[in-house]
Structure formats: structure tokens, C-alpha cells
Amino acid sequence: MATIQNISRRDFLKTTGTAGALVIGANFVPGGLVKEAQAQAVASPNLFVSIAGDGVVTITCSRAEMGQGARTGIPMILADELEADWDRCTLWQAPGDETKYDPAGKDGQNTDGSRSTRHHLDVMRQLGGAARKTLELAAARKWGVSSGDVYARHHRVYNSRTGKSFDYGELVDVAAGIKLPEGDIPFKDKSQWKYIGKDMPGVDNFDITTGGANFGADISIPGMKIAVIERSPVFRGKVKSYDASAALKVPGVEKVVQIPHLPDDKPQEFRAMGGIAVIGTNTWSVMEGRKKLKIKWDSGPNRVHSSRTYDNKLRKSAKKGGVVVRNRGNFDRAIKGASKVVEADYFVPYFIHTPMEPPAAIVDANARPVKVWACTQSPNETRQYVSEALGLKKTDIECWQTLLGGGFGRKSKPDYVCEAAILSKMVGAPVRVQWTREDDIQQGYYHTASAHTMKAGLDSSGKVVAWKHSGSWPSILALWNPAQKTGFGIEYGLGMVDAPYNSVPNIRIENGEADAHIRVGWYRSVNNIQHSFAQNCFAYELAAAAGRDPLEMLLEMIGDADNMDLAKDGVKEYWNYGDPVEDWPVMPVRLSNALRTVAKKAGYGKKLPKGHGLGLAVHRSFHSYVATAVHVVVHDDGTFSIPQVDTAIDCGRYVNPEGVLKQVEGAAIYGNTIARYGKITTNRGAVQQSNFHDYPVSRISNSPLNVRVHIVEDFVHLRPCGVGEPGVPPYTPALINAIYEATGKRIHTLPIGDKV
């Protein structure tokens, strides 16, 4: 158990103008107990590097670790440019403070959107380079030589005239007094990279394999109470009345209190939902106590939300269409002139993140600053919402991130932290709020349900001349504007308006209306999942209608242009994952290249035995270009197994190849859950699933265990792209296309289940 105590990090902060500052709770992420910061740092060239007299380099990590490898990959970049010896580096996990720990200035430390590497490659190199230069100047001063006569190499600075050298630790006293001259420090040449581009195992592996790694619920502070909360089964329902007498009789239960529901005019966003909290001395007691609560709920207007009827509304809306979000050429005219017209409808239900670690947060709201420890992806939004919940300023809140037992987008929404804050204030003690799996499944921020109507025209040679996609779904934006009926730019930008069929002369993309009755939120890969599913499956249907090979058809539709200009097709303010299109253009050539690569690696075109099928899909998301080939075997009883998956990923410049492999391997398993099982349904507003028995996820027994990842090197000179999410979208359509190849059966509705 980690116990948090005051520790002094004054030396670390010496050169930052906050000398003597007391910082709470450093170093609790790795290694069990909170310790005094071991390294007596005496040189801190910047907030991201400190070097101790024994030469140990402490690198600041200000990205959340949720399994995606940020605590390994991002510090690797800095260590490389610093010429540090990785084995003599340790990490310090920064608290939430975007004024200090968001060096790229792009996302306020919100680890989300597959952007850690792409936004931090350059700035981490700058920070490492500045620290290296400081040490070089310190050595030059010690020897009394010019800076041109020294160079750093593997944790030492050398005198190029004499061959003498200093260990970094021997330079800290002088380095502490060095002021770097103005101007950019030149980066190391790529040929000199020692870590970037090389495999590195996870920095937390030892702690993880020995039980010493700390996640959200592993932090305890003196006097802390534990709470679980019963929330309305229906979104925005309210407590009419409750009886806690039986709950209070459970030994270990100390208090039952009500968290007030939000006022009707306050949008949900990431605020606490309200409910009845059972508070006590240990987790089991409060969970048992919660079972004994008697609560009468007023379900409110969202009781109309039943999947049985709601799904059909979405389907109708998709058929009808609505706002035109991309328009190239003249679809209506082209479809009239087509020799063949194909139409198909696709449907994807809600699903939920189920990170292995259910949300948990510890807050001491009675201290100043307020102390927060949480498995959060976004410590500064956490501070913002917690401060609102407590009626304080954001600067009154201190937020420390633990390791996250999976995030997948769930933990960028700090409602659970707000709950702990409100309860801590109410009971006058620190409180840990523990979510159960049932809470996680029934009270989540759901991946939106969506319906898609696809229509296309082929000319007499079997070429696609017209393409239309019309989709409907309740929008994420409804969290802020409950009356929201259409999607918005970010959702359109998630693989919808940027559908990559650049050689098709007439394209029309529309969005129909839908009401939101539940918390809709982002989920690993977000709307790319359904867009990639509908597009890639429909492309296969077109190939069949034309009697053509689907690979050839896809390559023809995508083409080999090195830029697809969406502005020309009337796309207003293409989101492009928040990045300029000049820096990260949409490049059909990279999609085609990834697709050709995977087809070759997977042996596409080989004759397969009966019941076997190889299916392809390709999708750009988070700027990365990913193509997947799934090899499926459908058995006589309809069950299926997946002997091999090949995925080619072009993510531009990458840092840790081993990290890329793991993310893409994991994405296949994540996709396998979506394809086989992902389905949340509601009845009268309440979610019907509750735990892994009725909301199953992929297990080792039904997962592909031979996922081969091929990193495409052809565009490695270009900027880094995303890696955590882009592997997910092509998996499901590739599997479904494989099932079609094996059986001739078309699947239009997810999930597939265990039998086809």
C-alpha cells in the first residue's frame, strides 16, 4: 500500500524559481512505497531533467501511462538527445500543471487521441538537447576549453583534444550555475540515435510483475474512508427517496449520504452524476452496504430510451440523410447514369470501455491545496471539474496521476474524481471512491450507437463512379449540449468525411439526426470504428457486384495521390485530429502502400482450403495508415477461429518499435471484442448488461494469438503519427470480409457473436 507523505524536492526545483517548495507524493507510481526522492539532484537544466551527484538522471514524465507505453517512449526521446545511459535514468511522474508540464503546449497534459509521440518528439529532443548542452558547457568550463572542444557521449562529456572525460554526475555542481546561451541547440543527427527506433522494454515491467506498481485504488492516505455509490439506472434520473437503515447496520459502514443530482440546466460533461454513497472503512463492507439500500428513482425523460425502438430510429434517420458534410461532383446525376447500383445498411451498437481497472480516485478536499490521486488520463481537466465541484479555483487543486489499468478514453472523463471530492468535503475526511465493474458497465460514457446507409454506382467496366454514405448517431457533443441532434466536426473527421476513395469522382456524405439519451463519450478509436467497418465492408460488396478482386478494387478507389484535398470537396474545417493538414496531410498513397504491403505479407491471392478466408481492410486514423489482413477458419458448426492476423502500420517516424508492435497486437484483441461481443443495450433507459458474463470480452481462448505486425518504413522520414488507436478500426471489417470469403455470408450488424 502506498502511503503519501510530504517530501522535499527543493533541489529538483532549484533552478525553476520555486526553491524550497514542498511537493507532495512524488515517485509513487513505480515501486510500491512513496519514498523520499532518492536522487539528491543538484542540476536541473529544465523541468524535465534533473541530474544528481551520483549521475542518476531523473526524467519528468507528464503523459499518463495506461499501457500504451508513454512512460517508456517519451522519456526515451529525451534520454537519446541527452546522450544519457538509459540504465542510469529514473522517471518522475509530474502532477497536473499545464503551465509547467505541457511542453508542447498542445493538449494541457490530456493523454488522449494517440498524440503523445507526435506532439512530443521535437520538444523532448529540445529538452534533452538543452540539458546535454548545459553539461557540455559545464565540462568546458571545468577544463577551461572552448565549447567546440567538448562533446557528450553516453553519460560522459569528453575533451576531444585530450580524450579526458567527466561522468555527468561529476558535472552537476558546475552545471547548476550554467545559463544556456539564447538560440536553438542543434539536434543530434538521426544516424547518432541510440534509443529512438530501437526496441525498449516497458520501464514499469519489474514493478508490474512483482505487484509493486500503483494504480488508482492502490493509494491510501491516513484517515481515508472508502465509498461506493448507487447511481440512477437511467441517465439523469433522480432520487425520490431512500432508506439506508439496513445498509447502516453492515459492520464497517459508517455513513450514507446523498450526492445531489445536477440542476436540470447544467449539462453533464464530466460532472458527478449524483446518487447515494455508502461510506466506510473497507471496500467489501461498503459494497455489501450498497446492496441493502432501498432507493426510489424518478427516471426522468430518458426512460424512453430502449434499444428495441431506438435502433430503428437511427436506421431510419440514416436512410433519410441530412446535413451534407462532403460533396464531390454530382452523386445524384452519377448514380442515375450508373450501370449497376448497390445499397447496404450497417449498424453498430453502443459499447463500453471496460478498462481492466474500474475507475477509482482519492481526494482530500479538506487540505489546501486539495489533494487528488487518480487513474486519470487528464489531470488538468480533473483539476478543473474538481474545483468546480468544490467551489474552488483550479489552482487550489493538486492532481497526481497513478498508473492507469487501461484507459481507452474512459479515464479522460473525471466524473469519478468529482464524486470523491464532493464526498470528501461532505464527510470531512479523505475519501476513495471505488467503481465496481457493474458501475463501469452501467454508468459509463458509451461509444455511440450508429446506423449507416451506403449507396454506390458502378459503370459498365466495374469502376465505382458514385459513393454515398449517410450516417446517424447520438453525438458526444450532447454531453455539453443536451439538445444536440447532429454530429460535429470532430466526429465527421473520424474517418467519415475523410473516406479515402480519392479516385471516385462523385462522393456525397451526409449526417442524419439523433437524440442523445445516455452519456456518449469517446472510446479507443472513436467513430473510426463504425466508419471503417461500413466503408471496408461495402467496398467488398461493390467488388463482388462488379465481379472484381476486392484488393484491386480498393486500390483503384483509393489511388496513389500524395494528397487528398478535402476543402475542394466542400468539407468545412476538416478536423484532422487537431493538427494542420500542411503538417499531416491525408495521403492516399500511404493507404495504398500499407494495403499492398499487408496483402503481400499475408500471402493474399493464394488458394485457401474450404472454410478458410482472407479478408482485407484499410483505414487512416490519427494520421496513421493501417491495413489489416485477417485469416479466418469457419468451422462446420459456425464457430470460427483466427489462425493469423497481419497488420501493416505506417505511422511515420516511430520511437519504440516494440511499443508499436504491442499496441497493434493489442488493437487486434480490442477489435476482436468489438467484432464478436461489443453490444450494450438499454431498456426503458437502463443499461441491460452488468459484468463480463453478459458483456463478454475477448479471452485468450477466442483471440488471435498470431498477430504479425509490419511497420511500414517507406514514409518513416515524415512526422510521427498515432499508434495507440489506429490499429483498431481495420480489424473488424477485415474479419467480416474474411468471413465473407470463407462462407459467402455478409454481416451488416455488429457484433457477430461466436457463430456465423
Next chain:
Amino acid sequence: MISLRVNGVSRQFNGDPRMPLLWYLRDELGLTGSKFGCGSGLCGACTVHLDGGAVRGCITSVEMAANKNVTTIEGLDANGNHPVQRAWRAHNVPQCGYCQAGQIMQAASLLNQNPDPSDKEIVDGMAGNICRCGTYQRIFAAVRSAATEV
């Protein structure tokens, strides 16, 4: 009063005998290596050994552990060097790591009972443990290579 041994240390427990071992370990003893994933025996995150065999700590009461030896991830090997732990690091298995204590305890028990498992026996033996990050192929490879050592 219930007596049991946890990682070799004798313990007395005076609380509700129905309390699941998982919460006794985490909340009372501060052994937080065992994780809470579902509370219903469905995910394996809470896996510990009872007299050497894997059990789910969330559905095994302290009472059921009376006079028995409980081993948690913290006690699997004094230096964290059980062959399964070493294989896990050699194969760079963990992503977020949350499921991994349970996976390792399950694998250690599997190999203890069956030092030379077939592919199918590995898959069957590990099928009760969920990993949402999807590290199954590395888990499979790590169990396979640890099997040559135990």
C-alpha cells in the same frame, strides 16, 4: 478468529469471515498487488494461491482460507524472479499491467500442476484471465518459455 498464513506470515483475522480474501489482502494487509476487476470470478485479476493452487480472491472468503497458506504476487518469489515473472519480462508482456499479477499467479499455478502443458492446455488454463490490453499472444509465449524452466 481465523488463523491463516499470508506470504509465509501468520495472521489472525477477527472480522466478518465472509469477507473475500481480495479485500482482506488489499484493505486490511495493504497487499495491493492483487487487483479488483469484476468481483464475480469472471476476470482473474484477483488470482492468488491457496496452498499452491490458483483461486479467485474476490469469491474466496477469508473463512475458506482458514489454516491455509495464501500466496500473493508479492510473495511469489522473494526477489521477483520466479520463472514466470522472468518470462513475463523477457517477453515484455505487460501493457497497462493491471491484469498481470493475476495472469502470473494463474500461470505459476498452471505450471506447478502441469510442467509441460500442450498449447491447448495453456489456452484452457489461462482462459479465465482477461486482459483488456490484449497481451494474450505474449502471455501464451511467456507461459510456453517458462514451462521449460519450472
